[in-house]
Amino acid sequence: MVPRLLAIPGVADVNVFGGSIKQLQIQVNPLQLQRFNTGLNEVIQAVSEAIRQRGSGFVETDNQRMTLQLTGLPVSPVEFEQLVIKREHGQNITLAQLASVGYGPEPPFSAAQIQGEAGIILMVIGQYGANTLSVSRRIEQALEALQPLFKQQGISLHPHLFRPADYIETSVNKLSGHLLLGGLFVLITLYAFLFNLRTAIIAALAIPLSLVGAIVVLLEYGVNLNVMVLGGLAIALGEVVDDAIIDTENIFRRLRQNHQSATPLPADQVIHSASLEVRGSVVYASFIVALVFVPLLTLDGIAGRLFAPLGQAYILAILMSLLTALILTPALSYLLLTAGNGRLSDPPLIRFIKPLYHNLLRWVIKHFRVVALCCFAICLASLAAIPGFSNKFLPELREGHFMVHTASVPGTSLQESLRIGRRLTAEFLKIPGVQSVSQWAGRAERGADTYGSHYSEYEIGLTKLNGQQQQAVSEQLRGTLAGFPGLNYEANTFLTERIDETISGYTAPVVVNIFGDDLATLDRQAQAIAGIMQGIDGAADIQVRAQPSTPKL
Template structure:
């Protein structure tokens, strides 16, 4: 079979070169469009159900909300685990499904179950499904800051009503979560004495407040051969309009809200806060959807922030980037690119030092870009992304991508030189076919053994398999691509480039001859002392096994992200004000740490 492939490649040399050129161009275009992320897709289909139950303590939230929702979710098909967290006024239920299930169908099933749950929950308690996000979803943290004359309410409203809607409109953004500041709300403080004097009850007050600021419909009327809609326009957000709301009537005179209560704006009860550079601020967390290019989405977000900055209220800034996941990805890609260039340079130097011929070196090096760019096409077809694991697989394979080509081109070069001195010289075509066939079995066996070494990665289950399988896929794809290159493109390039120099009676380089002499001497000594060699090998294996047992273990190596996260856990029951005060003190300490920390920020949230 492989003889047939080599023969047909040599008979269709121009076609092979054209296909190689198309693969290089197509692969380069595909590589620039592949999604880029930190890690492979590790997202197990999970739906988050969040329920606000203001005023309830954790035990009541557990009994009245969480337990009811969990009971309904346990019977769904494909559910592997249901877990929950019940806090002060908040219930979060995580429903995990089996790998490979459709997340959108899962959400539809949960939505159907939630319609059955609503009647069993306390009044005004409505469960909601969270957005579809990624396990590495938090791609950016930014801080909104303002001078002292701008109130925290104005900063929070800017984040809620200007920044958040604009960022959610960007394709790929799953959620935008503001933290800190103050949420504006109306505050009505009734005066019991005034209410008793004017004869206003609490029910009347509550009813008036419920009906404030809404538009109502009155049907339509038929006048002058036309229909006119009847509307009651009452929509307003002004504090003065709330104060002038009619609560009741006494002796035909209206009683206004301002007569029985104090009306003002107040801050909603906080369950979290945030700070930046030792001062209160609003920190905005931006999360992405699964299978979205993090780098491209980050650039879209930055462009949107730049456009929004011009329309922000005076003094408010939204350009304080605390965390940018794309920095780590871009640095990783730059490091791999540098490694690739250095590896190609080292391989070129080594090949030239051994072969002492630029043509054979060029033929061998061709396998690297053709194999990598061909692998990029396969990545696209398989739905893989550029991430830490796939880049690691390519980096490991760099040195081996030229192995097949080197073995093939070196044997072809040697056989062409021998054919030049033969009594009956054969055609270049026959020499290249036979020379490739001589080493083909060894190349195939070596490649298959390497592939088999990585096969156990695909037997891993759960998140480990999802994490490490792309590394094996990238490695195997690139190695198999180099094998195809060695049986198609390498013989064709050898046909065009090697015969002219083979006629010049070139010999092996001095370095190659020196290593061959050293290898012969080492083999002779090893064959003379077989027991010593076997004992040394056994000792080496045992020593390596002992060292492997003593090596430190970790799920992932440490990443140099230039970002440090410090989690501080306080005693249960600590107030938000106290935890926020401690957070600001910690920020100040970090700012005083010799100038090495540029942008400290803190967030205090409920557990």
């Protein structure tokens, strides 16, 4: 499987956790070594000589050169047992007299469990800049092609223990649905206020045209249609229609007045003059609104990488709506509004609102000082409330998946880590909403990490839950982990960890580093500081990364 996955474009590496590799093992018996007066180095040297490849030269005839090839190297346990280690008192001492030879598993660096049962986990690492959705689909196609092999070997495949593309697809689908729903509400609102289907359609057309135009420009400049881009478009949804509404409403009003005039002008002339009336205000308003998001483009670091696409999408959508209002709206008004001039009175909703608005406006003008003081008091109250708001860099991400890291006492064996993992898995699966739990302990043989056998990582997949339900699962996970004394743990979502790693180099937002030249003192101080931090309100998942050294024999 590994070579097949590595051949997929966009895959950088595949780390393998668990399983065992078959190897031929020689278990030397110390008592037999003593009995036959043989040293361990003699056994090692004899075996090394037996399996060494030697250059044997060649034999040359008058017209041909033939390379000599040695055969007879031991390859099976029986052949190794017959290997002569040394000759003493006229007798051969063979390997069978000193050791047992047979096949066995290679000493493991890692182990893995799926739903509490032994398994093998493949961690597929993508290349920098690779499209997560495309790579995920290629991997799924490759696994689908290997299904006959899995069935033949009796292998059960769990391809969705952790799939980052799920969060992307869910987010994009939700944002797309919100865009459609927002567009529908805008159309209904336009019709309610204008009470004319044609004017509502003209104004509503600015939504898809502005958003599609912004997307085309972004794709042309190499910006992917990611969650932040869709977020910027969603924010701009209610504003891209403003320019078209102003233009359409003014044109519609002027056409009505022209129809009532004793000397009506040509429709195209009325539309042209009506558009010019509001042209300046439309342009200035669009640029003022767009400038609000310009600071997002000047952010550096991780904040700039995250929020720049949102600002770009928003600004482009606003500018595209301006172009739509300047170019397309007058043309559509000429085609759709000149055929029939519609009613000559205000829409029903406007007729209902106008008297209320006039009365309110008169009262505000009459009590201007009271209104100004109230507004000023509200502003002060708003400023005073700012410190009480959360000032997190990003909101809590709900990905439908959690990653749990645990670390026991250094020197804990893989078997003990798996035993703890089985107990944790059983408790995790009791939590409502938890669908799957997988664990890997130790490190991959070819991996970049250097974790010991005391370290484990769990991938916890959830069913379809809302934000509050996922938060409840997170709290129950931490409550379960807290019930295992001596176990350091950390529970986060995948993206939260990656962002924290990018900012601080660790999978946590706050890190305390202690420096010194005495490791024992550093260990004691680290535990003391961890105890102090446990008492801080809001602190969670406190770990001592540099734990005491492993036991030695």
